[in-house]
Amino acid sequence: MADISKLSRFEAVVLVHLDAAYNLARWLTRDASGADDAVQEACLRAFRFFDSLQGPSPKAWFMAVVRSASLDWLKDQRTRGADDSYDEALHTASASESTESLVARDSEARWVHAGIAALPREYREVLVLRELEELSYKEISAIVDVPIGTVISRLSRGRDLLQQRLLESRERKRS
Amino acid sequence: MNCARLQQVLDAHIDGELDRATASEITAHLAECAACATLRDQRLALRQALRTEAPYFKAPATLAPAIRRSLEHASARPAASVNPPEINWRAGPTWFHAAVFATVAALVGLISGHWLAQPLPDYPLRDPAVASHVAALAPTRQLIQVASSDRHTVKPWFQGKIDFAPPVKDLGHEGFVLMGGRLDQVADKPAAAVVYQVRKHVINLFVWRATDRAPDAIATSSMRGFSVTTWAADGMRFAAVSDVDARDLSRFAQLVSAP
Numbered sequence: 411m412a413d414i415s416k417l418s419r420f421e422a423v424v425l426v427h428l429d430a431a432y433n434l435a436r437w438l439t440r441d442a443s444g445a446d447d448a449v450q451e452a453c454l455r456a457f458r459f460f461d462s463l464q465g466p467s468p469k470a471w472f473m474a475v476v477r478s479a480s481l482d483w484l485k486d487q488r489t490r491g492a493d494d495s496y497d498e499a500l501h502t503a504s505a506s507e508s509t510e511s512l513v514a515r516d517s518e519a520r521w522v523h524a525g526i527a528a529l530p531r532e533y534r535e536v537l538v539l540r541e542l543e544e545l546s547y548k549e550i551s552a553i554v555d556v557p558i559g560t561v562i563s564r565l566s567r568g569r570d571l572l573q574q575r576l577l578e579s580r581e582r583k584r585s
Numbered sequence: 586m587n588c589a590r591l592q593q594v595l596d597a598h599i600d601g602e603l604d605r606a607t608a609s610e611i612t613a614h615l616a617e618c619a620a621c622a623t624l625r626d627q628r629l630a631l632r633q634a635l636r637t638e639a640p641y642f643k644a645p646a647t648l649a650p651a652i653r654r655s656l657e658h659a660s661a662r663p664a665a666s667v668n669p670p671e672i673n674w675r676a677g678p679t680w681f682h683a684a685v686f687a688t689v690a691a692l693v694g695l696i697s698g699h700w701l702a703q704p705l706p707d708y709p710l711r712d713p714a715v716a717s718h719v720a721a722l723a724p725t726r727q728l729i730q731v732a733s734s735d736r737h738t739v740k741p742w743f744q745g746k747i748d749f750a751p752p753v754k755d756l757g758h759e760g761f762v763l764m765g766g767r768l769d770q771v772a773d774k775p776a777a778a779v780v781y782q783v784r785k786h787v788i789n790l791f792v793w794r795a796t797d798r799a800p801d802a803i804a805t806s807s808m809r810g811f812s813v814t815t816w817a818a819d820g821m822r823f824a825a826v827s828d829v830d831a832r833d834l835s836r837f838a839q840l841v842s843a844p
Contacts, residue, residue, distance in 0.1 A: 417660060425649065432644035442760050443832055446648060453652045454659060522638040540600065541635040547602050566596045573631050 420460055423468045425453070430469065430543055431476040437538045438480035440527055444487070445480070452479035470549040477535065477553055517583075525575050533568030536561055586614045591621050599628055640758055647839060711806065711813045713772035714824035718789045718811065721769060721778065728787070729765035729780055739766045743777050749821055751777040751792035756840050761788065771824065781837070788827040788837060795822045803842065805835045814838040 431452060435445035456475045465471040526534060532554075539550045551558045591614055597603050598611050615622050721728050731742040740753040746768055755763060761781045769778040769791065776793040801817035812834040814825045825838055 417656060420656070421653075425652070428649055428652075429641075429643045432648065433642045436642035442836070443830070445642070446645070449644065449648060450652055450655065454655060457656050457659060518634065519638040519640070522634055523640055526635075526639060537635070541632065542639060542641055547597070547600070562597055562602075565600075566593075569596060569628065569631060572635075573627060576631065576634065 416457075416460065420457055423463075424456055424460070424472050427469045427472050431472060433542060434473055434476055434535070434538060435480045437526070437534060437542075438477065438531065439483055444483050448480040448483045449476060451482070452476040455479065465552045466546075466549050470545065470552045473539070473543075473545075473549075474553045474555070521576070521579050525572050525579075528575075529568060529571060533564055533571060536564045537568045537572070540565060586610045588614075588618060588621055591615075591618075592624065595621075595624060595628065599625070599632065643758065645759065645836060645840070646843060647836070710772060710815065710822070710824060711808055714791055714813060714815070714826050715808055715811050717769055717771050717776070717778070717791060718826035721767070721789055722787065727767065730767035732765040734763045734765075736763060739763065739779065742766060743768075747775055747777055749777075749792070749794055751779060751790075751821065752841060753779055754841055756781065756837070759836075759840055760784070761837055761840065783827075783829055783833060783837070786827050786829040788825055788829065788834070790841065791824045791826070793822050795820050803835065803838045805831050805838070807831055816842060818842060 428449070431449050432445055435448040435452070436442065439445050439448055452472070452475045456472055459475075463471050465474065526537060529537070535554060536550055539545045539553060545553070547558050547561050551561045554561065556564075591611060594603060594607065594611065598608060603611070615625055720726060731739055733739050734755075734757065736753040736755050740750070743751060743766065751766075753763070753766070757763065761783050764780040764782050764787075766777060766779045769776050769789075771791050771793055774793045776791045779790040779792065781788040781790065795817050798820050799817065800819075801815070801822075803814060803816040805812060805814040807813065811826055811828055812831040814823075814831075814834045814837070816823050816838060823838070823842070825834055825841070827834055827837075
């Protein structure tokens with residue numbers, strides 16, 4: 411049956427990137443069950459359009475689908491109104507709390523986590539794709555659907571913001 | 586190459602995205618200009634911090650099987666071989682949604698019917714587990730007697746205090762941060778309480794000796810706004826209690842009970 415071979419090709423070409431997909435969805439939605447939903451939805455969409463796969467690499471193609479499913483999930487949350495702002499507040503609160511009051515041994519890791527999570531989305535996504543997935547500028551440009559020049563400037567700006575916060579948090583620790 | 590130009594392309598240089606000629610101009614400038622070299626060092630330190638400290642969220646073990654099931658379902662649809670209907674998920678419900686909904690509803694009915702038909706020897710234990718959870722969160726009580734996010738500190742702490750060894754896992758990468766443990770009681774039985782935190786919510790995982798060795802599947806229910814998940818394995822009874830979503834708690838239970 412043709413469908414079975416499509417499934418196994420899909421498995422080998424797309425599903426091998428499931429961890430990367432989940433990681434991106436998790437950083438975009440900042441929510442475990444949101445990431446779950448977005449990745450499941452992305453897989454269904456990717457499977458339907460599998461035959462029209464294109465772009466610099468299958469991974470970049472799949473990540474673009476995951477990104478758009480994650481953004482749809484966020485939009486969905488927002489249209490539900492109160493839900494989103496509540497969630498937002500919950501995350502920021504836990505982020506700032508974790509940097510200060512929780513186990514000191516992990517403070518650097520917690521700071522990095524909170525720092526990236528607090529970045530505006532357009533900087534957060536390019537940083538995750540570059541630093542955690544080690545994708546090329548060309549792939550990132552295809553995933554985020556902006557010119558390479560924009561990828562370069564967003565990466566620089568995102569790193570500036572993070573670096574500033576890193577310095578501030580180290581100073582606060584010293585004082 | 587001047588400093589202003591260098592700063593524009595420094596990130597691309599560090600990322601190895603520049604052509605060889607530009608890269609060697611930059612290397613030459615960095616060798617002479619201390620200010621630009623400092624900028625580069627800060628960037629390298631930042632990259633190091635990001636790559637070693639930023640959490641990488643791996644897909645939970647339950648995700649791939651769930652996806653395979655839904656793909657098999659999608660590809661087994663009889664209509665798919667003829668003229669697949671375009672499903673616009675953002676549009677209103679379609680016959681496909683209706684079919685999915687009906688299937689899910691039937692499954693839920695089937696599963697809950699199955700659960701209801703099962704004898705539930707541990708249902709009475711939900712009450713004492715919730716009671717212990719509430720008591721532990723009282724301001725006068727000590728929620729944590731051994732505070733550590735290191736399972737190799739928390740697990741040995743129970744040794745000599747109780748006659749079983751509760752599993753203690755590092756689930757920080759999944760969002761469940763280990764906080765520590767304490768001795769507690771559930772329904773007057775000595776229990777180990779392993780404390781985790783997810784976002785701002787405390788999870789108490791109570792573990793005590795089972796009266797028999799029969800394993801019991803994970804079951805989640807809610808009670809007075811708390812989620813409670815119970816199961817049994819390896820001669821131990823488990824009850825996780827928290828005010829998080831039932832779904833989060835089920836996931837937590839699956840992670841803890843995974844071999």
